[in-house]
Amino acid sequence: MFKTLFIIGLGSFCGGIFRFLLTRFVQNHFLAAFPFGTMIVNITGCLLIGIFYGLFERGNLLNTDLRLFLTVGLCGGFTTFSSFMNENFVLLREQNYLYFMSYTVLSIVLGLTAVYVGHLIVKAL
Template sequence: MFKTLLIIGLGSFCGGIFRFLLTRFVQHHFLSAFPFGTMAVNIAGCLLIGIFYGLFERGHLFNADIRLFLTVGLCGGFTTFSTFMNENFVLLREQNYLYFISYTALSVILGLTAIYAGHLIAKAL
């Protein structure tokens, strides 16, 4: 059990660092109240987990430790649903309804599209 927790923790550590760096990079290039950085991270995370699970279904990456590292650890540490919800709360509190609706709708639609694209990419490999 300790080994499993260590594998997940290492993946989460890496994912959290990648999330921080990508969020800052994107938000720095889109100076706006709209949370582009978090949205980019969540969409990228959806694409990654789609690719990983697509590869698992094809019989690649059978190792359970690698699966845990990549999905629960890396993707879990990388994606930011709690931050997404908090940012929506702030947009609502500030009565920025257009950004709230746009952010929520785009995140859900693009996230599902990215997961589907990830599966397609994995099947094409």
């Protein structure tokens, strides 16, 4: 179990660093209030997780440790948005439209609500 956690942690470490560097690079080149850096990180993470899972399905990357490093670790540290989108893709591919809509809407609405409540808690302190 320690080995698995180490592999995921190492991937997360690398993904977090890549996220910071790419976001900063993009924001330094697009001087605007729009969060281009985060958007590009999220879309890049989706592309990467799609490539990785595509390779897994073809059988090109069967090593469990490599799979965990690249998806849970690297992509998870880079952006959890990629995991969210991959899970939505799987629900759509399985034609589970009710779960797809529920997951998407609840994630966005509850996520925004949680951020708002968090801000309210801090203001109340």
